Amino acid sequence: MPINPSLSPIRDADFGPAQARHLMSRAGFGVTPQKLVEWHELGLDAAVRRLVDYQGVQLGELEPADLDPDVIRPYTMDERREAGIARREKDQKTLDKLRRMRVAANAEDRRMHAGLQRWWVERMAKTPRPTEERLTLLWHGHFATRHRDVRDSYLMEQQNAMFREHANGSFADLAHGVVHDPAMIKFLNNDQNRKQRPNENLARELMELFTLGEGHYTEDDIKAGARALTGYHFRDNDFHFVESQHDKGDKTILGYTAPFNGTNFVKLLLAHEACARFIALKLYRHFVADVSDDWDLLDSGTRQVVDDLAKLLRDEDYQIKPVLARLFKSRHFYDAGVVGKQIKSPVQVVVGTIHQTGAPLRNDRAIATALRGMGQQLFEPPSVAGWEGGKAWINTSTLFMRQNTCAYLLTGATPGKAFKKNDVKYDPRSLLAGFEDQNAKAAVDQLCDTMLGHHVGADRREPLVRFMQERDKGVTGDALVALLLLITAMPEYQLC
Amino acid sequence: MCNHYHPLSTDTPKLLDATFTRRRFLGGMAMLSAAASVPGFVGSTSEAYADTDWYTSSKPGVPEGRVLVVVQLSGGNDGLNTVVPFGDDNYNRARPGIRINDAVKLDDADGIGLNPALRPIHEMIGQGRAAVVNGVGYPNPNRSHFKSMDIWHSAKTDEKEMRGKGWVGKALDTAYPLDRHGNAPERAGMACVSIGNEAPMAVHGSHVQPVAFQSATAFQWAGHGVHDAVSDGYNKINQNKADADPADPLAFVQRTTLDAQVASSKVRKAVQGGTETRFPANPLARQLSMVAKMIRAELPTRVYYVTLGGFDTHAQQANKHTQLLTQFADSMKAFYDELNKTGHDGRVVSLAFSEFGRRLRQNASNGTDHGVAGPSFVFGPSVKHGLHGSYPSLDDLDQGDLIHTVDFRSVYADLLDNWMAIDSRRALGAEYGHLGLFAKGKRA
Numbered sequence: 001m002p003i004n005p006s007l008s009p010i011r012d013a014d015f016g017p018a019q020a021r022h023l024m025s026r027a028g029f030g031v032t033p034q035k036l037v038e039w040h041e042l043g044l045d046a047a048v049r050r051l052v053d054y055q056g057v058q059l060g061e062l063e064p065a066d067l068d069p070d071v072i073r074p075y076t077m078d079e080r081r082e083a084g085i086a087r088r089e090k091d092q093k094t095l096d097k098l099r100r101m102r103v104a105a106n107a108e109d110r111r112m113h114a115g116l117q118r119w120w121v122e123r124m125a126k127t128p129r130p131t132e133e134r135l136t137l138l139w140h141g142h143f144a145t146r147h148r149d150v151r152d153s154y155l156m157e158q159q160n161a162m163f164r165e166h167a168n169g170s171f172a173d174l175a176h177g178v179v180h181d182p183a184m185i186k187f188l189n190n191d192q193n194r195k196q197r198p199n200e201n202l203a204r205e206l207m208e209l210f211t212l213g214e215g216h217y218t219e220d221d222i223k224a225g226a227r228a229l230t231g232y233h234f235r236d237n238d239f240h241f242v243e244s245q246h247d248k249g250d251k252t253i254l255g256y257t258a259p260f261n262g263t264n265f266v267k268l269l270l271a272h273e274a275c276a277r278f279i280a281l282k283l284y285r286h287f288v289a290d291v292s293d294d295w296d297l298l299d300s301g302t303r304q305v306v307d308d309l310a311k312l313l314r315d316e317d318y319q320i321k322p323v324l325a326r327l328f329k330s331r332h333f334y335d336a337g338v339v340g341k342q343i344k345s346p347v348q349v350v351v352g353t354i355h356q357t358g359a360p361l362r363n364d365r366a367i368a369t370a371l372r373g374m375g376q377q378l379f380e381p382p383s384v385a386g387w388e389g390g391k392a393w394i395n396t397s398t399l400f401m402r403q404n405t406c407a408y409l410l411t412g413a414t415p416g417k418a419f420k421k422n423d424v425k426y427d428p429r430s431l432l433a434g435f436e437d438q439n440a441k442a443a444v445d446q447l448c449d450t451m452l453g454h455h456v457g458a459d460r461r462e463p464l465v466r467f468m469q470e471r472d473k474g475v476t477g478d479a480l481v482a483l484l485l486l487i488t489a490m491p492e493y494q495l496c
Numbered sequence: 497m498c499n500h501y502h503p504l505s506t507d508t509p510k511l512l513d514a515t516f517t518r519r520r521f522l523g524g525m526a527m528l529s530a531a532a533s534v535p536g537f538v539g540s541t542s543e544a545y546a547d548t549d550w551y552t553s554s555k556p557g558v559p560e561g562r563v564l565v566v567v568q569l570s571g572g573n574d575g576l577n578t579v580v581p582f583g584d585d586n587y588n589r590a591r592p593g594i595r596i597n598d599a600v601k602l603d604d605a606d607g608i609g610l611n612p613a614l615r616p617i618h619e620m621i622g623q624g625r626a627a628v629v630n631g632v633g634y635p636n637p638n639r640s641h642f643k644s645m646d647i648w649h650s651a652k653t654d655e656k657e658m659r660g661k662g663w664v665g666k667a668l669d670t671a672y673p674l675d676r677h678g679n680a681p682e683r684a685g686m687a688c689v690s691i692g693n694e695a696p697m698a699v700h701g702s703h704v705q706p707v708a709f710q711s712a713t714a715f716q717w718a719g720h721g722v723h724d725a726v727s728d729g730y731n732k733i734n735q736n737k738a739d740a741d742p743a744d745p746l747a748f749v750q751r752t753t754l755d756a757q758v759a760s761s762k763v764r765k766a767v768q769g770g771t772e773t774r775f776p777a778n779p780l781a782r783q784l785s786m787v788a789k790m791i792r793a794e795l796p797t798r799v800y801y802v803t804l805g806g807f808d809t810h811a812q813q814a815n816k817h818t819q820l821l822t823q824f825a826d827s828m829k830a831f832y833d834e835l836n837k838t839g840h841d842g843r844v845v846s847l848a849f850s851e852f853g854r855r856l857r858q859n860a861s862n863g864t865d866h867g868v869a870g871p872s873f874v875f876g877p878s879v880k881h882g883l884h885g886s887y888p889s890l891d892d893l894d895q896g897d898l899i900h901t902v903d904f905r906s907v908y909a910d911l912l913d914n915w916m917a918i919d920s921r922r923a924l925g926a927e928y929g930h931l932g933l934f935a936k937g938k939r940a
Contacts, residue, residue, distance in 0.1 A: 396759045397705060411719075482723040
């Protein structure tokens with residue numbers, strides 16, 4: 001059966017528990033059985049609005065990241081003078097002292113970076129605005145910036161806050177934001193982009209990876225774009241335009257000639273017809289299906305959906321919110337060919353397991369290690385191209401990592417180490433509280449419905465039902481932990 | 497000890513019972529449970545690859561049983577105190593506090609010898625199973641550990657071309673192309689084994705990804721130990737019939753799940769028991785003894801990757817460096833002795849490298865700072881033993897650093913083309929000359 005390419009909404013009556021579950025697993029990180037009831041009862045319009053138009057949802061007790069802005073700072077006047085004298089006079093002792101200061105600052109920065117990674121995982125696990133974090137993660141992967149190169153965790157946090165601020169707003173604000181963003185400027189060496197010696201790095205990625213995609217610009221456009229971005233530097237922790245380093249001459253970009261600056265350059269890119277399609281496909285790959293990132297390789301139905309989304313994006317001045325709302329209500333989104341067919345990212349595995357089971361976050365350093373092992377280290381994408389996603393997440397090695405990360409969250413067990421019952425510290429019985437049927441089959445069905453999806457049939461659930469029926473003591477907390485272990489180890493759990 | 501092991505001739509390798517495929521794995525499961533159904537896709541893939549298929553390549557005369565072991569010496573090994581130019585006054589003058597005065601002379605080299613800690617390697621060179629490649633580096637060297645390691649891993653000097661993929665991964669991508677549904681062949685599932693919790697960029701390909709584990713016991717589902725009856729349930733949920741559509745993502749995950757379990761069983765079975773050779777007690781030896789056991793078990797693995805860290809010797813380096821070189825040399829010797837006893841040394845070549853060498857002039861703390869070119873080592877009876885590449889001049893320095901004489905990518909190219917029979921131009925994205933590590937090398 002071909003997938004319905006229509007973006008017109010499903011009927012309210014067709015928004016059942018299965019659809020609510022699908023919506024929550026794609027727009028958010030999944031739900032518990034009780035939460036599913038609540039979201040379903042909201043109905044399609046209200047549920048989608050609450051997810052996508054989340055500014056009205058109170059954040060509650062989320063902690064700010066709270067990093068030291070001066071962890072990496074330039075020398076003070078005095079230090080600069082001291083360093084200058086020491087270099088001139090070859091004063092090894094002072095030079096060593098300054099070197100030790102730098103080494104200590106970098107070590108402190110690495111500690112802060114680890115803290116920042118933990119902070120984000122925790123925020124994603126606790127937030128009542130899951131779509132906000134899903135979008136922030138999308139923009140982090142889209143405008144991929146690596147701490148390893150930036151080496152200033154405060155700048156990484158500032159960038160993350162910028163992505164979050166505009167996450168469901170206008171893509172135009174995000175695009176303008178990154179050319180003024182200190183972390184991005186440092187990452188792509190635009191602080192070395194000067195009138196006399198242009199550096200093309202940011203200009204190139206801006207076109208290739210952030211707005212248009214390959215094939216829609218020439219090398220000359222890149223050279224001219226780089227000139228438009230000359231002098232876009234940063235000082236301390238803020239954007240700083242160095243007028244004396246800015247090339248004020250005429251540039252020809254994408255066929256237009258004027259004394260463009262960085263803002264004009266970004267506007268030209270946003271006006272280009274390839275941009276909306278490029279971003280629409282990005283949204284589609286993040287929220288709908290693991291298709292190719294090359295539009296030419298898509299089947300005709302997917303092309304139609306992507307182009308309809310692109311048109312909407314243009315009509316709405318690049319506002320993300322209305323595009324997502326349309327998508328999340330559409331016939332296409334709820335088609336059987338879409339549901340349960342997307343491979344979860346490692347972050348979805350970790351955060352989703354917490355959202356769906358209420359398991360504790362446990363040792364957050366172990367979680368950071370697990371994410372690295374599964375191939376998605378936050379603030380450390382493999383390159384400026386971001387994470388590949390889809391099938392690339394799964395191989396013989398990462399599959400065990402994914403299963404074992406779930407096992408760790410549920411029980412505290414790690415492979416190769418003796419397991420202690422006392423380490424479990426998690427009772428999943430509350431997941432089923434309030435439901436009438438508490439027998440083995442009802443428990444399996446409740447948890448399979450939310451964790452695997454309603455589409456996963458009785459034949460696949462049967463070994464789980466048998467497992468629960470064989471427990472002499474009935475549906476105990478212990479038996480439920482084992483059941484959750486099995487569910488998270490099913491191939492279906494890798495998909496959403 | 498391994499009493500039931502019968503060494504094989506290296507000329508005509510045969511498979512032991514280690515051939516453990518998805519089909520056999522499921523076959524075994526079927527005996528456990530009468531209800532087990534064999535997925536449709538298993539029949540088709542298993543028929544496509546006969547059980548012994550991985551052993552013979554499409555290229556005549558090039559057995560896929562050939563193995564490459566990469567030994568990463570992390571931190572920047574001081575090449576000048578490893579392969580020592582003791583006959584050069586520049587060396588002696590530049591290193592008053594840490595120069596090696598008792599280097600072990602090499603037969604065919606004037607004024608160059610090995611650090612005495614490398615005696616076992618000196619011996620291996622004499623036995624025709626080790627070689628030194630002098631002056632390995634690359635143009636416009638980067639002195640950051642991270643960046644230089646990235647360059648060695650990706651075989652690209654331009655960061656923009658790296659994209660998180662490494663030379664081994666890309667070589668294996670080439671060797672195991674995807675089918676028309678975008679699925680990798682079953683054999684790609686454990687084409688590369690990397691010891692350590694995190695696999696280095698070198699072994700990441702586009703679709704061929706390494707199997708990575710610190711210890712083999714950790715390479716399995718952690719749930720087994722948690723609950724009495726859970727293992728049986730785990731086997732059942734992972735054996736159900738798969739979706740027949742090879743493009744379906746669920747079928748892909750199911751297939752990979754089976755591959756992972758097969759690989760896990762193979763690896764854990766392989767590393768059980770002891771070795772015939774006594775390995776020294778150090779982290780590298782621990783890794784290499786595991787690799788020796790996996791090679792002995794004839795896993796379908798083409799590349800193994802191990803790491804020894806600690807070479808960043810900025811201060812008081814003499815003892816530390818001697819210790820590290822001793823670990824390295826003793827481990828390599830034990831590794832090849834074991835491979836020889838089990839009859840597999842003929843199919844194993846090893847490369848040992850470090851991300852950079854160190855500066856000629858020692859620093860004030862009797863240590864050395866980050867430099868550039870340094871020696872690499874290649875091991876195995878199939879390798880042309882002795883010295884390759886010319887020793888960098890100590891008169892002609894670039895800001896106090898040696899100038900490389902061999903591009904590291906020509907070492908890779910030689911290993912890929914002439915040992916692994918994988919087209920290096922596709923793996924490295926460019927053509928590099930061969931170093932002549934192998935007697936029958938082309939483009940030498």
